Structure formats: structure tokens, C-alpha cells
Amino acid sequence: MSTSATTARASPDALLALASKEGRGRLKVFVGAAPGVGKTYAMLAAARSEQSGGRDVVAGLIETHGRLETEQLLQGLEQLPRRPIVYRNRVIGEFDLDGALARRPGLLLVDEYAHTNVPGSRHPKRWQDIDELLAAGIDVWTTLNIQHLESLNDVVLKISKVRVRETVPDTAFDRADEIVLVDLPPDELLKRLAQGKVYVQDTAARAVESFFKPQNLTALRELALRRAAERVDAALVERMQAQAIEGPWAAGERILACVGPDAGSPGVVRNAKRLADLMDAPWIAVTVERPGVNLPTAARQQIDAALKLAESLGAEIHTLTGADLPDELLRFARFENVTQIVIGRPGSAWRRLLSRSLPLQLLQRSTDIAIHLVPTQSDAAERPSRSLAARFDASTPAHFLYAAVAVTGATLVGKAIGQMIPTANLSVVFLMAVLFSAVKSGVWPAIFASVLSFFAYNFFFIAPLYTFTIAEPYELLALLVYLVVAFVAATLAGRLREQARISAGRVRAMRRLYEFTRRLSGLATSDQIAEGAASEIHASLGRPVMVLLPRGDDLVLAAAWPPEDTLDEAAMTAARWALTHNEPAGFETGTLPIVPWRFVPARTSSTTYGVIGVMQQKDSAALDAEAQALLDTLTEQTAAALERAALTRDMVSARTATETERVRNTLLASISHDFRTPLSSILGSATSLSTYGDKLGEAATRDLLANIREEAEGLDEMVRNLLSITRIESGALELRRDWVDLREIAARVIEAARRRGATQRLELAWPADIPLVQADAALVEQALGNIVANAVTYTPPTAHIVVDAAADEAAVHLRVTDNGPGIAAADLPHIFDRFVRGARDAAPTSDRGQGVGLGLAITKGIMEAHGGTVSASLVADGRGTRFVLSFMRDPTQETPQS
Numbered sequence: 001m002s003t004s005a006t007t008a009r010a011s012p013d014a015l016l017a018l019a020s021k022e023g024r025g026r027l028k029v030f031v032g033a034a035p036g037v038g039k040t041y042a043m044l045a046a047a048r049s050e051q052s053g054g055r056d057v058v059a060g061l062i063e064t065h066g067r068l069e070t071e072q073l074l075q076g077l078e079q080l081p082r083r084p085i086v087y088r089n090r091v092i093g094e095f096d097l098d099g100a101l102a103r104r105p106g107l108l109l110v111d112e113y114a115h116t117n118v119p120g121s122r123h124p125k126r127w128q129d130i131d132e133l134l135a136a137g138i139d140v141w142t143t144l145n146i147q148h149l150e151s152l153n154d155v156v157l158k159i160s161k162v163r164v165r166e167t168v169p170d171t172a173f174d175r176a177d178e179i180v181l182v183d184l185p186p187d188e189l190l191k192r193l194a195q196g197k198v199y200v201q202d203t204a205a206r207a208v209e210s211f212f213k214p215q216n217l218t219a220l221r222e223l224a225l226r227r228a229a230e231r232v233d234a235a236l237v238e239r240m241q242a243q244a245i246e247g248p249w250a251a252g253e254r255i256l257a258c259v260g261p262d263a264g265s266p267g268v269v270r271n272a273k274r275l276a277d278l279m280d281a282p283w284i285a286v287t288v289e290r291p292g293v294n295l296p297t298a299a300r301q302q303i304d305a306a307l308k309l310a311e312s313l314g315a316e317i318h319t320l321t322g323a324d325l326p327d328e329l330l331r332f333a334r335f336e337n338v339t340q341i342v343i344g345r346p347g348s349a350w351r352r353l354l355s356r357s358l359p360l361q362l363l364q365r366s367t368d369i370a371i372h373l374v375p376t377q378s379d380a381a382e383r384p385s386r387s388l389a390a391r392f393d394a395s396t397p398a399h400f401l402y403a404a405v406a407v408t409g410a411t412l413v414g415k416a417i418g419q420m421i422p423t424a425n426l427s428v429v430f431l432m433a434v435l436f437s438a439v440k441s442g443v444w445p446a447i448f449a450s451v452l453s454f455f456a457y458n459f460f461f462i463a464p465l466y467t468f469t470i471a472e473p474y475e476l477l478a479l480l481v482y483l484v485v486a487f488v489a490a491t492l493a494g495r496l497r498e499q500a501r502i503s504a505g506r507v508r509a510m511r512r513l514y515e516f517t518r519r520l521s522g523l524a525t526s527d528q529i530a531e532g533a534a535s536e537i538h539a540s541l542g543r544p545v546m547v548l549l550p551r552g553d554d555l556v557l558a559a560a561w562p563p564e565d566t567l568d569e570a571a572m573t574a575a576r577w578a579l580t581h582n583e584p585a586g587f588e589t590g591t592l593p594i595v596p597w598r599f600v601p602a603r604t605s606s607t608t609y610g611v612i613g614v615m616q617q618k619d620s621a622a623l624d625a626e627a628q629a630l631l632d633t634l635t636e637q638t639a640a641a642l643e644r645a646a647l648t649r650d651m652v653s654a655r656t657a658t659e660t661e662r663v664r665n666t667l668l669a670s671i672s673h674d675f676r677t678p679l680s681s682i683l684g685s686a687t688s689l690s691t692y693g694d695k696l697g698e699a700a701t702r703d704l705l706a707n708i709r710e711e712a713e714g715l716d717e718m719v720r721n722l723l724s725i726t727r728i729e730s731g732a733l734e735l736r737r738d739w740v741d742l743r744e745i746a747a748r749v750i751e752a753a754r755r756r757g758a759t760q761r762l763e764l765a766w767p768a769d770i771p772l773v774q775a776d777a778a779l780v781e782q783a784l785g786n787i788v789a790n791a792v793t794y795t796p797p798t799a800h801i802v803v804d805a806a807a808d809e810a811a812v813h814l815r816v817t818d819n820g821p822g823i824a825a826a827d828l829p830h831i832f833d834r835f836v837r838g839a840r841d842a843a844p845t846s847d848r849g850q851g852v853g854l855g856l857a858i859t860k861g862i863m864e865a866h867g868g869t870v871s872a873s874l875v876a877d878g879r880g881t882r883f884v885l886s887f888m889r890d891p892t893q894e895t896p897q898s
Contacts, residue, residue: 024134024137025133025135025136025138025140026140027130027134027175028142028176028177029113029143029176029178030043030142030143031143031180031181031224031227032144032145032224033146033184033217033220034145034147034189034212034217036192036193037183037184037189038182039144040063040070040143042182043109043111043141043142043143044062046180047059047077047107047141048077050107056105056106057105058080058107058109059109060096060100061094061110061112062109062111063111078105080095082094082095083095083097083098094117094118095110097122097132100138101133104137104138106139109140110141111142111143112126113130113142113143113144114127116165117129120570120594121592122592123590123592125590127169127172128590128591131175144168144173146223146224146227147220148167149167149227150168150170150309150312151277152227155223155274160211160213169312173231174314179231181224181225181228183224183225186218187214189217190217193212230280253281254281254282254336255272255281255341255342256284256342257269257271257283257285257286257310257315257342258341258342258343259286259310260287260358261299261303264344264345264374266305266306266309267375268342268343268374269315270309272310273314273315275342281339283314283315283316284315285306285311285315285317285318286317287306287307287319287320288319288320288322288325290322291321291323300624301622304625318332320332325361326361326362329341329362330362330369333366334369338369339369340370341370341372343373346360359371399442400444403433403445404449406436406437407449407453407456410433410453410456414426414429414461417429427457430486431453431486431489433453434449434450434453434490435490435493438489438491438492438493439497443490446491447487447491449486450487453486458470509540512540513633516634519532519536520532520533520640520641523641523645526609526646527549527558530547530559531547533547533612533634533637535561538561540630541614541627541630541631543614543617544560544564544614544617546559546560546613546615547559547560547612547613548567548599548612550609555575555576555610555611571586571595571596571597571613573592573595574586574591574592578599578600578611579611582603584598585599586598586599587622602642607643607646610642612631612638675718678715679711682707682708682715685711689701735866736778738777739772739774739896740772742770742780742805742812742887745777746766746805747764749781752785753789753792760791760792760797760798760818761798761800763802763803764803764804769807770805770812771807771889773812773889775887779862779866780862782859783870784803784814784816786856786858786859787816787856787859787883788803789855790856790883791820794821795821799819801818802815804817810888811888811889812886812887814884814885814887816883817875817881818880819875819879819880821879822874822875823872832856832857832870832872856872863885866888868888871884872884
């Protein structure tokens with residue numbers, strides 16, 4: 001007998017939700033049905049109990065409204081000072097968010113969750129201030145009346161006939177860790193109101209007449225009880241899922257809200273939210289775009305506002321594309337397993353009669369999805385204009401004039417054809433005029449041309465002529481058929497023209513985006529990328545643009561178009577916020593919306609590389625969804641380019657570090673070898689002198705001292721070379737120019753080589769007409785000495801080394817030629833690099849080694865500092881080497897002869 005058991009597993013989504021709260025503060029909301037039920041009193045009473053238990057409690061902001069009982073509870077609690085803000089020549093005390101973050105209490109009390117902050121505050125709403133406090137790990141208690149929930153806004157309006165302007169998104173309310181319902185029966189609340197414990201007497205009397213009616217309070221109380229119960233039930237289910245507690249899970253509902261360009265869309269969204277809450281179901285808000293249909297700006301803004309509202313209420317947002325709206329909606333609904341669709345009630349009785357309204361089409365085509373019709377607002381002021389004039393916003397008087405000219409031309413052409421060729425029907429000529437108007441000017445001018453053609457054809461070509469009378473019935477039928485055909489042709493041609501225009505615009509946008517991406521890919525530095533991004537985004541959106549990049553611990557203005565050098569402090573604060581919190585800030589956002597700039601972080605999956613700001617101009621509309629999508633795309637491309645530039649810098653830095661490490665290792669290896677040999681010789685000679693000084697003869701002592709001196713001079717030369725190459729590479733080489741005789745310098749160098757034991761035949765072959773050169777004599781002697789020492793080291797003892805010179809109009813050339821084995825051809829391009837030693841066939845003539853490979857590099861640096869050059873070449877048949885030091889001459893300056 002075998003048994004199997006299924007182990008219950010916790011919900012991953014519930015576990016992730018709990019994990020996301022780690023490190024955040026806990027939020028407790030005291031909810032009431034109406035003002036005066038005692039929310040603040042209950043919060044303060046519970047806070048005093050927490051304080052007596054040893055908890056650090058601070059009152060961030062409490063609105064007592066003059067209530068004595070509430071003020072008494074505040075005694076003994078630490079209160080944060082309010083932040084003064086000047087608004088309309090008045091100083092208003094607001095909640096000090098920065099002070100609360102600096103104080104970091106264990107529990108912070110902040111009254112009125114739905115409060116609207118004074119313009120100039122960091123966030124427009126207090127619930128956003130509290131959200132920042134929670135993100136900082138501070139526990140917060142707050143208060144809220146049920147009528148301030150966004151999803152209940154329409155319901156409260158119907159109940160109380162009062163539109164509540166201050167609202168809290170349901171998503172913010174649902175993030176609360178604990179809900180405390182403060183309940184008071186309506187009779188008790190009215191009694192408190194009459195006793196002046198809620199408002200002063202005059203205000204209380206007006207409140208009773210409007211908002212504080214018994215039926216209103218009862219309905220609001222029911223809303224509060226239901227909403228609190230829903231929140232508690234949701235918290236319970238979340239805990240059960242996280243702890244793998246099994247229950248009777250049924251198949252869930254899924255709600256779809258249809259958003260359109262009409263004024264009833266916000267009501268549809270709120271009804272869908274309430275329906276989803278009642279059913280504990282996820283919900284989606286969608287809008288459908290028709291190909292070739294370009295909505296007016298006001299309609300697009302209406303859709304954007306409704307979708308933004310749905311997103312704030314916790315909906316999943318989708319934008320669909322399709323010519324058949326009901327078919328596209330039903331296809332998406334079935335794909336997403338939607339069980340109920342919420343849509344606005346059709347407003348036109350004529351369209352309902354013809355079954356052309358979207359809700360009726362959904363009802364006809366769907367048999368397994370419930371359709372909820374939401375009544376639209378009856379207030380005419382909230383409805384978009386449906387006047388015929390509004391439909392002509394894309395056409396100008398000139399377009400209708402072109403249509404009239406086209407019909408006139410068709411009439412003249414028809415008359416000419418009728419006189420030359422007898423024909424029974426010339427309506428096709430007028431149809432050409434209609435099509436021309438549709439292609440040239442659009443749908444409405446083409447329809448105008450259709451009507452005009454109808455009357456012109458009747459007046460000029462149907463008997464009796466020059467009257468609008470039609471004698472034969474078949475002529476009337478033909479004329480009506482022509483009018484229908486002309487209307488259809490005008491509509492189709494106009495739509496094709498509009499689709500072609502939209503397609504051309506999208507092609508231009510795609511080409512521009514491609515050009516933008518290609519242009520950024522060719523820029524190497526972040527500053528160049530910032531300049532390119534600012535100019536391109538300005539050209540695409542037609543608004544001033546700024547690109548700010550982090551430098552050290554702050555943001556700096558890297559580029560702006562039109563060019564701008566400064567940004568005011570408020571805008572810089574919003575830009576820093578966008579960079580730090582990795583979210584948009586400024587205009588139309590939840591952070592510093594009073595700033596006329598909208599700052600978007602340029603971020604990739606790993607890092608934020610800067611901030612892009614777009615200015616909201618007074619005479620232009622806000623960014624619509626299409627412009628916002630374009631801005632997001634350009635920002636992403638800019639961030640990718642900045643990331644590439646940063647990776648390039650890192651690669652260069654890594655390559656530089658690798659090269660530095662290689663040079664350091666080479667230098668250490670060379671120095672350790674080349675210093676050890678002479679030091680060993682010096683140490684041996686000195687040891688012999690100190691040990692056997694009295695026993696050594698004069699000749700032996702003199703040889704040992706000479707050896708110590710010779711090796712010390714070699715060490716001194718190597719140290720001087722190291723110091724010289726350091727000065728050259730750091731740019732600290734100073735020239736003391738004067739007129740110098742190269743012959744004297746060459747003679748001193750040859751004499752020094754002979755003193756150091758050179759056995760080669762050194763010859764100075766100097767022409768008589770070599771002019772003086774302007775140079776630093778000491779550095780030139782060092783440069784020439786390095787080359788002669790190199791020749792002495794790498795040529796046989798019997799070699800012949802010649803130092804001579806030549807001059808032309810451009811330069812004076814100092815040459816060192818030997819007949820030694822020469823330099824390998826592969827080594828010639830690198831012979832002047834640091835730590836490079838030439839591979840010659842002959843062994844060095846001195847047992848001090850080959851040096852550290854800096855002599856020729858120092859010579860090159862000295863010559864470049866003088867504005868000259870140095871080169872090396874083979875003399876003949878791969879043997880012998882010639883080094884040439886070229887000193888440039890100034891043709892405007894008279895050069896003295898040596």
C-alpha cells in the first residue's frame with residue numbers, strides 16, 4: 001500500500017511582498033467615516049501608551065482644530081517644529097520632512113494622510129512624505145477619512161453632493177501594515193458637532209445642512225466598515241499564503257476596464273477598482289488605438305489622465321492596436337482570462353438604435369464575459385466638445401478652397417469634353433476632383449467637394465440645364481448613387497492619406513532614433529554624449545533639454561540645448577532626487593511638481609549614469625503618452641551610450657594599470673640586475689681595502705679605488721637617467737636655451753668616452769660651415785652622450801665611431817655613425833622606447849651590463865623638448881648604425897656660425 005501527500009507551499013508573491021517590507025517602517029492608519037469621529041484622539045491615546053512602554057514617540061504634525069481633549073493628549077509628547085513656507089505672501093507652517101528624517105524617532109505621528117502640501121514642498125501630497133519616511137525605516141501612524149480614498153471619490157460625490165478634492169491612491173492605503181477603524185454612530189457624531197467639539201458653531205451649522213446629514217453619515221460609515229473589512233481580509237489572505245495555510249481557493253475573477261477619450265473614463269476606472277476590491281480580483285485598464293486615426297490633443301490627454309489614474313489605483317496598464325475595437329478587446333480579454341468588462345454607457349441614442357456603440361457590440365459578440373455599463377457624467381462642462389467644428393481642427397480654410405477649385409476645374413473639363421465628345425455621363429470627372437481633394441486636403445474637404453460636385457453636376461450637366469430640377473427619375477438615381485460613391489471614395493482616400501501621413505511620421509521617428517543611436521555610438525566621452533543627447537532630444541520634443549552628470553558627490557550641468565550655464569536651486573534639488581532615488585522628479589511627478597522641469601534618470605539595469613531634464617513651457621501642453629515614450633526611449637539610448645563610455649574608460653584605465661604594472665616590473669627587474677653588479681664590485685673593492693689596506697701595494701690600492709670610482713660613476717649615470725626620464729614624462733623638463741656650438745659638445749662627449757675606457761677609434765669629423773643652434777647645452781650633451789655610450793657598448797673594441805654634422809635650410813643634423821654589427825631591422829621602430837635594449841650581434845664591451853634601456857628614450861625626450869627629432873638607421877648591407885639628432889632652424893632668425 002502506497003500513500004502520497006502533497007506538501008503545501010507558500011505563495012512566492014506573498015513571500016516577495018513580505019520580503020519587500022524588510023527594512024521599511026510600519027504604517028498604521030486610523031480610519032474614520034467622517035471628521036470628528038476621534039481618529040486623532042485615538043491615535044494620540046495609543047501613542048501615549050507606547051511612550052509609557054519606553055518607545056521613542058515624536059509628534060511630527062498634529063491638527064487639533066482647537067479641540068481641548070486632543071490638545072491635552074499632546075502634552076508630554078515631543079513635537080517637531082513646523083517648516084515655514086511662503087505662499088501668496090503668507091507664511092504657512094508645513095510638516096518638516098527633512099527634520100523628521102534627521103530626528104529618526106522610533107514612532108512618528110503625522111496627522112491627515114490625504115493632506116495637500118503647500119506648493120514649494122518636496123512632495124505635493126503628505127502621503128508621499130510618509131512613504132519616504134517609511135522607506136527610511138521610520139514607523140508612522142496617521143489618520144484618514146474614508147471619503148479621501150480615490151476609488152470612492154465618485155461614490156462620495158453621489159452620496160454627499162460634495163466633490164472631495166484631496167484623495168489618497170488606494171495603492172498607498174493598501175500598503176498599510178495595520179488598519180484601526182475609529183467608529184462613531186451618526187447620532188453621537190451629530191451630538192458632538194452640536195456641542196462644538198468638531199467645528200465652531202457657525203461652521204457646524206453649515207456642515208449639518210450640507211455634509212453632516214444623518215443619511216450621509218450612515219452611508220459613509222458603511223463605506224468605512226466595508227473598506228476596513230476588505231483590507232483586513234486582504235491582509236489575512238496574504239498572511240495565509242505566506243505561511244502556506246491551506247484554504248478553499250476558488251477560481252478568481254479578473255476585471256478589464258475600457259478607457260476611451262470621453263469624460264466618463266475616470267468613472268469607469270473607479271468603478272472597476274471598486275468591483276475588483278469587492279471580488280478581491282486583479283484588474284487591467286486598456287485603451288485601443290485605431291491605425292490611421294490621429295486623435296486630437298485633448299482626447300489623448302484625456303486617455304493619458306485616465307490611464308495614470310488607473311495605474312495609481314493599482315491597475316495593470318495596456319495599450320492595444322486594432323481597427324475593430326470590440327474584436328480587439330474581446331481577443332485581449334480571452335487571452336488574459338478576463339471574466340468581467342467594465343465600460344462606459346453609450347451616450348448617443350441614435351448610435352444605440354443602430355447598434356454601433358461599443359458596449360452593444362461587446363454584448364452581441366460575447367457570451368461568456370459579463371459586461372458592466374457605467375453611467376457617464378451628466379455635467380456638460382465635463383464632456384469633451386462634440387461640435388462639428390471640433391472635427392475640422394485638422395483642416396484649414398485653404399483646404400476647402402482647394403476643394404472648390406478642384407470642383408470648378410472638373411466642371412470646366414466636363415464642359416470641354418461634352419462639346420468635343422458626346423458622352424452620357426461625366427460624373428467620373430467630378431469623382432476625380434473628389435479624390436484629388438481627399439489626397440490633397442483630407443476627409444472633410446473631400447466630403448465638401450462631394451457635396452459641391454453633386455450640385456455642380458446637377459446644375460451644369462443634367463437636363464434641364466442650369467437649374468437644380470431633375471426631369472427623369474433615372475437621373476435622380478444616378479445622381480444619388482454618385483453622391484454615395486463620392487462620399488465613400490472621399491472617406492477611403494482621406495483615411496489612406498491620414499494613414500500615409502502617420503506612417504511617414506513614424507518612419508521619420510524611427511529614422512531619427514536610428515540616427516540618434518548611430519551618432520551616440522561614435523562619441524567617445526561622456527561630455528560628447530551629453531551634448532549629442534541634449535541637441536537630439538531638443539529636436540525631437542521641441543523643448544529645452546538639460547543633461548546632468550554626476551561629478552564626485554554632486555551633479556553638474558554637462559550639456560544643455562538651447563545652451564544654458566546655470567540651473568536654479570529648486571531644479572537642482574529635483575535633479576538630485578531623480579538621481580538618488582532613481583525615479584522621475586519635477587513637473588507632473590510626485591516630487592517637487594512646482595519645478596518647471598521634468599527630470600528622468602538615465603539608467604541601465606545596473607547603474608544610473610545621469611539625469612535628463614525636459615522643460616515644461618508655459619505656452620505648450622504637457623508631454624502626452626507618445627512624447628513620453630519617445631523621451632523614455634531616447635533616455636535609455638543615452639544611458640546605454642554613457643554606460644559604453646564608462647566601460648571604455650574602465651578598459652583604458654585597466655590597460656593603463658596593466659602597462660604601468662608591466663613597466664614597473666621591468667624597471668624593478670632592470671634596476672635590480674644593473675644596480676647589483678656595480679654595487680657588488682664597489683662592495684668587493686671597499687671590503688678589500690678595509691681588510692687588506694696595509695698589506696696591499698700602492699698600485700693595487702690605486703686599481704681598487706679606480707674601480708670604485710668607475711662603478712660609482714656608472715651608478716650615478718643610471719640614477720641621472722631615471723631622474724631625467726621622470727622629468728620628461730611629467731612635463732617638468734626645463735630648457736635653458738642659448739646659442740651653443742655643437743662641435744664643442746661633441747668634443748667633450750668623445751673625450752668623456754675615452755676617459756671611461758672606450759677602446760674604439762672615436763673620430764670628430766666636423767665641417768667648417770655648421771651654424772650654432774639654440775639649445776640647452778647640458779641636455780644636448782646628455783643626449784649625445786647617451787648615443788655615443790650606446791655605440792661604445794654595442795660595437796667591437798676595434799670599431800670606428802664617427803661624430804659629424806650637416807646643415808640645410810630647415811635643420812642642423814648631428815650624426816653618430818659606427819661600423820658595428822648594426823641593429824636588427826625588427827628592433828628599429830622600438831629602439832627609442834623605454835626599457836628597450838637593442839639586440840646586436842656583438843656582446844657589450846663592459847661587464848657593467850647593458851643598462852636599464854633608458855638612454856635612447858631620454859635622448860628622444862630631450863630632442864622633442866627642443867622641437868627636434870632623433871632617428872636611427874642602418875648604414876649599409878645591414879651593418880653599421882647611424883643616429884641623427886636634428887635641431888630645427890628658424891628661417892626668420894639669423895643664425896651665427898660656429
